Amino acid sequence: MNEIKIFSPATVANVSCGFDVLGFCLDTIGDEMVIRKTNEKGIKITKIVGADLPFETGKNVASVSALALYNDAKPDCGFEIEIYKNIKPGSGIGSSSASAAGSVFAINHLLGNPYNATQLTGFAMKGEAVASGCEHADNIAPALFGGFTLVKSTSPLQVLQLPTPKDLYVTIIHPQIEVKTSEARAILPQDIPLQNAITQWSNVGSLVHALHTNDYNLISLSLNDVVVEPYRSQLIPHFDLVKTEVLKAGALGAGISGSGPSIFALSKSKTTAETVAKAMTQVFTNTTIAFNTYVSKINTQGMKIIS
C-alpha cells in the first residue's frame, strides 16, 4: 500500500465541565487527507484545498506532527500530504487537530501500524503545539481514539476511552466570527474559587459515571460549566440565547466547543438534535453573523480510511 485517503474528524473539546481534559469525536464533519509514500525522503505538503495554510514542513501542523513520527520511525521512504479542509480553522471544532492527527494516523497505516493511538496522540501534539503554542491533546485524543476521551495526563501521556451511549447526537453551530485561542486563554483567571472547582469536579465525575451507565438525565445534569463558560461566553455573541433556546428545544445540554466560537449541544436522538439545529439557526438568522450548523452522531471510530 503506497497511498491512503482518510477522513479526519472534527472534535469537541472541554464538553462543558471537562475543561482541558474531556473531548468527543464528530462523524459527519471532517477533513479529507491523501498521504502517499515517496522515494524521496522527508515530509512534504503538496496540496491544500479549502483553507489558506502554510506549505512549509516546519509550519503546517500536519507536517510537523508527521515529522515527529517520521523522525522516530526512520523509514526508508518519504511521504507527501494532500489536505482537503472542510473544518474551518478557528472554528473551535478541532481544525488543527484533525490535520495533526490525520497525517500521523495515515503514515502509521502506510508503515504497517507500528504505533498505538496513544503514541500517535503524542506525535500529533507536536503539530498541535504549532497552532496553539502548547501541547494539548483534548482534541487530538478523540480524533484518534473516537468516542469520548479523557486526557488523564499529558506527561506522561495517558488517554482514557470513555463509553459512548448509543443514542447520543451532537448539534454544532459555528458563528463565523474570530475568537483567537490565545484570547480565549487570556480571558481565563489564573485562580478560581475552590467552591467552583468542587462543583466542576463533581460534574466531571458524574458525567463519566453517566456515560458508563447510559444515564441521559445525568448527562444533562452534568453538562454544566461554572469555571470557563462564564468568561468565554462573553466572546460569543448570543451565546446565552442559543443555550436557552436549545434547552427549550430538548437538548440535554450545551456549551462552548473548545475555545469557541462554535457552540455544541448534545441530544438523546437524531430528531431532537435536528430540532436543536433549527433552534440554533433561528437565533443567528436574526443577526448579521454568518453561520453553519451541523448534526452528527458521536463517532466512536475516530479516523476513517476512505480508500
Place this chain on the structure above:
Amino acid sequence: MNEIKIFSPATVANVSCGFDVLGFCLDTIGDEMVIRKTNEKGIKITKIVGADLPFETGKNVASVSALALYNDAKPDCGFEIEIYKNIKPGSGIGSSSASAAGSVFAINHLLGNPYNATQLTGFAMKGEAVASGCEHADNIAPALFGGFTLVKSTSPLQVLQLPTPKDLYVTIIHPQIEVKTSEARAILPQDIPLQNAITQWSNVGSLVHALHTNDYNLISLSLNDVVVEPYRSQLIPHFDLVKTEVLKAGALGAGISGSGPSIFALSKSKTTAETVAKAMTQVFTNTTIAFNTYVSKINTQGMKIIS
C-alpha cells in the same frame, strides 16, 4: 417490630482527589445503635457508651437527624436511641455521620421503610450540620448507600452510587491527635490555581472510570490530591512519611481521611492492606503519638441490621 440493633459504619470522605464529593464505606469499623419504639412521642437519647456526647435531643447529631425524619413522618409513636460509639469523635472517619445516619436508617426500618436512601441522607445531613456547622453528605452518603458514592449536589440532593472493585481493601491509621474540622477548613485557600483544579477534575474523572472498569492501576494513578492535601497534611505529623512507606508497602494510594487526622490507604488485596498497616504502625511506633490501625474491605452494603 419495635426494636432494632444496627451496625453503623465508619466512612472515608474526599478520597484524595474528590474533596467534598467522594466517599466510601468501611466494613469492620463502626458504631452500634439500638433504636426502640416508645408510646411517648418524640425522640430521646437514653444511653451513650464509649464517648462523651450530649443527651439533649437538640444537640446530639443522632437525635437531630432522627427528629428531622420524625417531623416529616409524623408517626403515632416516639423513639429512644442507644448509642455504642466505637468510632472516636474527631478521628476523621465519619463519627458524627455514623450517628446521624444510623438513627434515621433504624427509625425508617421500624416505620416500614417509607423513605429511600437519598431522603435518609437529607435527614441525616441535618444532624451532621450540628457537628460540622454545615450540611455535608460526603460521609453520610457512603454510610447509607454503601460502597463508593459521589455527592453530585446537595441542593437538590443527588447521590450517585459508584461501583466497587471487589478486591479493594482499606487500611486506616488514626493518630490520636486533635484536628478540628473548623481548623482543617480554615487552612484551605478560598481560591486555587486553575491548573491545579484541572489536574484534580482529571483525577476525579479517571477515578470514576477506574472504578467502573476495575482498573487498579488507574485507581492508583488517580489517587492524587494537589488541592487540599498540601495544606491539610501540615496538620498531621508524619503524614509524608506514612504516605511514602505505604506506597513502598504496595498500597495503590493514600491520603487524608476526611479532614483528618486519620490517613487511609487503598490496596488491591487483604494481604497487601495488612502489610500497609504494618508500615503505618512502624512510622508511629517511633513517636509519642498513640494510634489505632484498621484493615477493612469496602463495605458495599452500608448500614447493617444486627437484630
